[in-house]
Amino acid sequence: MSLFLRFRLRNIQKNTLGKTFYSSKAEEKIEIPNRIPRGPTDILRALESTVSRDPTAAHYKYHDDPFLIPMSNVGKRTFAMAQESGRKAAHWIRKEHADLFNHRECEPPIETFFPKITFNKNSKVTEEDLKNVIDDVQISEAVNVYKICKENNIEVSQVSQQKLLELLCYYNSEDTLDKEFIEERWFRQSSRLKEKQRKIWRDGNFAEELFISIENPTAEVYSAIIQGMAKHLQVERAWQLFEEAQQKGIIVNTDTYNSLIAVSNYLKEGYDQRWSFAFDLLSDLNRANLKPNLGTLNSVLKTLSTMGTGRVTKTYTLQVLREFKDIGIEPCLASWYYVLITFCKDRGPTSTILTDILNFVENKEHKIQDITDTNFFVTAMDICRNHLHDVDLARRVDKMLNFGSNYDLMGDSYKESIYYRNYFVLLSESLPLEEFMRDIYEKYVPHIYVPEPGVMGEILKIVDINGAIEFIPKLWSDMTVFDHTNRENLLETVLDIMVNNEIESELKENFSNIAWDIFNRIENQNENRTNKIMFTGDLLGKILTLVTRNKDFIKSCTVMDKLDKGHSTIVGVPKIEALSLFVDQCIEEKQPSRAISCIQYCSDSGFPEATILAARLNEKLTLDENHLNNLSKIVGDLSTMKAQ
Amino acid sequence: MTSLLKNVISNTQINTQLVRLLHTTSVCCKVQAGRYRITPKKDFPLTYEMANPPHEIAHRKTWNSWNTSNLQGGLRSSETAVEDVFIRKFVSGTWHNLFVSEIIIKRQHNIIRVAGIVHRAINARKVYFLIGYTEELLSFWLQCPVKLELQTVADKKDVIFKYI
Numbered sequence: 001m002s003l004f005l006r007f008r009l010r011n012i013q014k015n016t017l018g019k020t021f022y023s024s025k026a027e028e029k030i031e032i033p034n035r036i037p038r039g040p041t042d043i044l045r046a047l048e049s050t051v052s053r054d055p056t057a058a059h060y061k062y063h064d065d066p067f068l069i070p071m072s073n074v075g076k077r078t079f080a081m082a083q084e085s086g087r088k089a090a091h092w093i094r095k096e097h098a099d100l101f102n103h104r105e106c107e108p109p110i111e112t113f114f115p116k117i118t119f120n121k122n123s124k125v126t127e128e129d130l131k132n133v134i135d136d137v138q139i140s141e142a143v144n145v146y147k148i149c150k151e152n153n154i155e156v157s158q159v160s161q162q163k164l165l166e167l168l169c170y171y172n173s174e175d176t177l178d179k180e181f182i183e184e185r186w187f188r189q190s191s192r193l194k195e196k197q198r199k200i201w202r203d204g205n206f207a208e209e210l211f212i213s214i215e216n217p218t219a220e221v222y223s224a225i226i227q228g229m230a231k232h233l234q235v236e237r238a239w240q241l242f243e244e245a246q247q248k249g250i251i252v253n254t255d256t257y258n259s260l261i262a263v264s265n266y267l268k269e270g271y272d273q274r275w276s277f278a279f280d281l282l283s284d285l286n287r288a289n290l291k292p293n294l295g296t297l298n299s300v301l302k303t304l305s306t307m308g309t310g311r312v313t314k315t316y317t318l319q320v321l322r323e324f325k326d327i328g329i330e331p332c333l334a335s336w337y338y339v340l341i342t343f344c345k346d347r348g349p350t351s352t353i354l355t356d357i358l359n360f361v362e363n364k365e366h367k368i369q370d371i372t373d374t375n376f377f378v379t380a381m382d383i384c385r386n387h388l389h390d391v392d393l394a395r396r397v398d399k400m401l402n403f404g405s406n407y408d409l410m411g412d413s414y415k416e417s418i419y420y421r422n423y424f425v426l427l428s429e430s431l432p433l434e435e436f437m438r439d440i441y442e443k444y445v446p447h448i449y450v451p452e453p454g455v456m457g458e459i460l461k462i463v464d465i466n467g468a469i470e471f472i473p474k475l476w477s478d479m480t481v482f483d484h485t486n487r488e489n490l491l492e493t494v495l496d497i498m499v500n501n502e503i504e505s506e507l508k509e510n511f512s513n514i515a516w517d518i519f520n521r522i523e524n525q526n527e528n529r530t531n532k533i534m535f536t537g538d539l540l541g542k543i544l545t546l547v548t549r550n551k552d553f554i555k556s557c558t559v560m561d562k563l564d565k566g567h568s569t570i571v572g573v574p575k576i577e578a579l580s581l582f583v584d585q586c587i588e589e590k591q592p593s594r595a596i597s598c599i600q601y602c603s604d605s606g607f608p609e610a611t612i613l614a615a616r617l618n619e620k621l622t623l624d625e626n627h628l629n630n631l632s633k634i635v636g637d638l639s640t641m642k643a644q
Numbered sequence: 645m646t647s648l649l650k651n652v653i654s655n656t657q658i659n660t661q662l663v664r665l666l667h668t669t670s671v672c673c674k675v676q677a678g679r680y681r682i683t684p685k686k687d688f689p690l691t692y693e694m695a696n697p698p699h700e701i702a703h704r705k706t707w708n709s710w711n712t713s714n715l716q717g718g719l720r721s722s723e724t725a726v727e728d729v730f731i732r733k734f735v736s737g738t739w740h741n742l743f744v745s746e747i748i749i750k751r752q753h754n755i756i757r758v759a760g761i762v763h764r765a766i767n768a769r770k771v772y773f774l775i776g777y778t779e780e781l782l783s784f785w786l787q788c789p790v791k792l793e794l795q796t797v798a799d800k801k802d803v804i805f806k807y808i
Contacts, residue, residue: 063771063772063794065796067764067796068771068796075768082770082773083773083776085773086775086778086780089777093781094781101785104787106788110787
C-alpha cells in the first residue's frame with residue numbers, strides 16, 4: 001500500500017513539474033468558434049481571391065502561347081469572338097442533330113449539356129413545360145408553348161401567366177442573347193445606348209396580346225406591362241395604363257412607380273414639370289402605403305440629372321440623398337453616377353463632389369444592384385480627366401476599381417477602353433514622362449490596355465515636348481504591333497520627332513531603320529486598300545534626312561529615286577535641308593552623278609539653293625568633263641559661281 | 645499398384661519420344677508494338693514520343709492518357725478507354741493535319757484536359773474557332789467540362805527528334 005502511495009506521489013510530482021515546464025500560468029480558455037456555414041464553392045472562392053490580375057500575361061480567356069496571345073485591340077476582339085463563334089457552331093450542331101445527343105452520361109444530369117427541347121404544334125405540352133422554358137429565358141419558345149397550351153385547351157395557371165407576361169415585358173418579346181455567350185456581351189458595341197434613346201417597344205407584340213387576353217387584370221399584371229412599356233420607352237401607353245389602373249383603384253407596385261419616374265424626361269418637357277411629375281408620383285407612392293426602395297432613389301436621381309445645370313437641381317439632389325438615407329436606403333454606384341452627371345456638366349461650373357463620393361465608396365467591395373452601376377467607373381474617370389484634371393483622384397478611382405471584385409462593374413469592353421483612355425491621357429499629361437513610361441505604360445500595355453491611335457498620338461506629343469527620343473524605338477515597335485502604322489498623322493508625328501531631335505548616338509541607326517520601315521510600309525501597301533497613304537514630298541524628305549544621317553547611302557538613293565521618278569505624282573517637295581544633306585552624302589561617297597541628279601531635282605522644284613549645292617559639289621570633288629557639262633546645263637556657268 | 649507405376653513410366657517414355665519428334669526453335673522474344681522500323685534511307689521522322697519504345701514510359705516519356713480508372717477501385721475503365729479513342733479521333737479529324745504531337749488526355753475530377761502541339765498552318769483566329777468548337781462539342785458529347793491546352797510550333801520539323 002505504501003509503495004503504491006509513494007508511486008502515486010512521484011507521479012504527481014512529475015506531473016506538476018511537467019506542467020510548470022509546458023504551460024503558462026494564465027488559465028487559457030478554449031473557445032470553439034461558431035460553425036460558419038460554407039457553400040460548395042467557398043474554398044475555390046477563397047483561393048481565387050488570392051490571385052489578382054497579372055499585367056504581364058494576357059487575359060486567361062486567351063491561350064498562353066506566343067502565337068495565340070493577342071497584341072492589338074483588333075486581335076483581342078477577334079480571338080475572343082472567334083472562340084465564341086466556334087462554340088456557337090457546336091451549339092448549332094447540337095441543335096440540328098438533337099437526336100444524337102440524347103445519351104445521359106453525367107450523373108447527376110446537367111441540363112446545359114443536353115439539347116434544348118423544342119416544341120411544335122403536335123407536341124404534348126403541360127404547364128410544367130411552360131414553366132421550364134420561362135425559367136430558361138427562351139422567349140419565343142415560351143410564346144410557342146403558351147399558344148399550344150391555349151389551342152389544346154390546357155389550363156395555364158395565373159402564376160405561370162404572370163411569369164410569362166413579366167418575361168415578355170422585360171425582353172420586349174424578343175429573343176435575347178444566351179447567357180453563355182459572355183464574350184459577345186463584353187464586346188458588343190455600346191451603340192445600343194444611343195439606340196436606347198428612342199421607343200423600341202414593339203406595339204401589338206405578344207405581351208400586349210397576353211395582357212388583353214387576361215380578364216380582370218390584377219395589380220401584378222398592370223405592374224408588369226407598365227414596367228415593360230416604360231423600359232422600352234413606350235411612355236405614352238405606359239402612362240395611359242397607369243392612369244387606367246388608378247381609376248380602377250388598382251395599386252401597382254413600387255418598381256412600377258420607379259419605372260415611370262425614370263422616364264419623366266420623355267413625358268414632360270420643362271424641368272419644373274418633370275420635378276412636379278416625379279414629386280406627384282412619390283406622393284402617390286406614399287398615399288398607397290408603399291415603401292420606396294433603391295430603385296426609387298435611382299429613378300429620382302436620374303430625373304434630376306436630366307434637369308439642366310441649375311442650382312435648384314443640385315439642392316434637390318442633395319435633399320433626396322439625405323431623405324433616402326434617413327429612411328435607411330444607402331445609395332449604390334448607379335445613384336452616385338447620377339449625382340456625378342448632375343454636378344459635373346460640361347458647361348457647368350467645376351464641382352469636386354467626386355472627392356466626397358469617393359470617401360463614401362472607397363475601400364469597399366460593391367455588388368451590382370442596378371444595371372447603371374457599370375457607368376460609375378467610366379464616368380468617374382472621365383470627370384477626373386476632363387472636369388477636374390486631378391491625378392490623385394484618378395488614382396483613387398483606379399484603386400477602388402481594383403479593390404476586391406469591383407472590376408466586375410466595369411461593364412463592357414467599350415467602357416473599359418474609354419476608362420483607360422482617360423486614365424492614360426491624364427497620367428501622361430501629369431506625370432514626368434520617365435515615371436509614366438516606367439510605371440504606367442510598362443504595366444498596362446499591351447495586356448490590360450492597348451492605346452488607341454489617338455492616345456498614342458498624345459503620348460508621342462508628350463515625348464516630343466520632352467525631347468525624350470529614347471522612347472521612340474520602343475513606341476514604334478509597339479505601334480507596329482498595335483496596327484497603328486496606317487495612320488498618316490501618327491507616321492508624320494513619329495518622323496517629325498525623329499527629324500527635329502538630331503543627336504549623335506546609336507539611336508541614329510534606330511531612327512534610320514524606323515524611317516526605312518515607314519518607307520517600305522507605304523511602298524508595299526495593299527493595292528486594294530481604300531484609304532491608302534500617299535507619299536508626299538515632305539514625308540519623303542524626312543525619310544531621306546533620317547537614312548542619310550545614318551549614312552545608309554543605298555537607302556538614301558532609293559528614296560531619292562522615288563522622289564525623282566514620282567515628280568509628277570508626289571504632292572509637295574521636301575525641305576532643302578534634306579536635299580542638301582543628300583548632296584553632302586554623295587560627295588562623301590564620291591558619287592557625282594547622283595549628286596547632279598539631286599541638283600537637277602532641286603532646280604526643277606524651284607529651289608534657288610540649287611546653285612549653292614552645285615558650287616559645293618564642284619568645290620569638293622574634281623568633276624570630269626561630262627559631269628561639268630551636265631551641271632552647267634542645270635545651274636548655268638560654274639566658273640562665275642566659284643568666283644562669287 | 646506396381647502395374648499402375650509401370651503404366652505411368654511407360655506413358656512418360658512415350659511422351660519423351662513424342663517430344664523428340666517435334667521440331668522446335670529457340671524462343672523468339674520479339675515485340676513490335678509501339679516501335680518504329682528503321683527505313684532503308686533513314687529518313688523517317690520521329691518525335692520524341694515516337695522515338696522512345698513503350699518500356700521507356702515513366703522513365704523517359706509519359707503516358708498519353710492520364711486517369712485513375714485502372715487503379716484499384718477506379719471507375720469506368722472501359723468507358724474511359726473508348727472515350728479517349730473518340731476524343732483522339734475527333735480532335736485529329738477536326739484539327740485536320742494540324743496536330744504534330746500525340747494527343748494527351750488528362751482527367752481530373754470531372755474535367756478532361758486535352759493537350760498537344762499544333763502546327764501554325766492556319767491563322768490564329770481559325771485556331772481560336774477550332775478551340776471553341778472542339779471544347780464545346782466534346783463537352784456536349786462527354787457531358788463534362790473539356791479544355792484544350794495547346795502549344796504551337798512554326799514548323800513541323802520543330803518537334804522531330806530524330807530520323808530513322
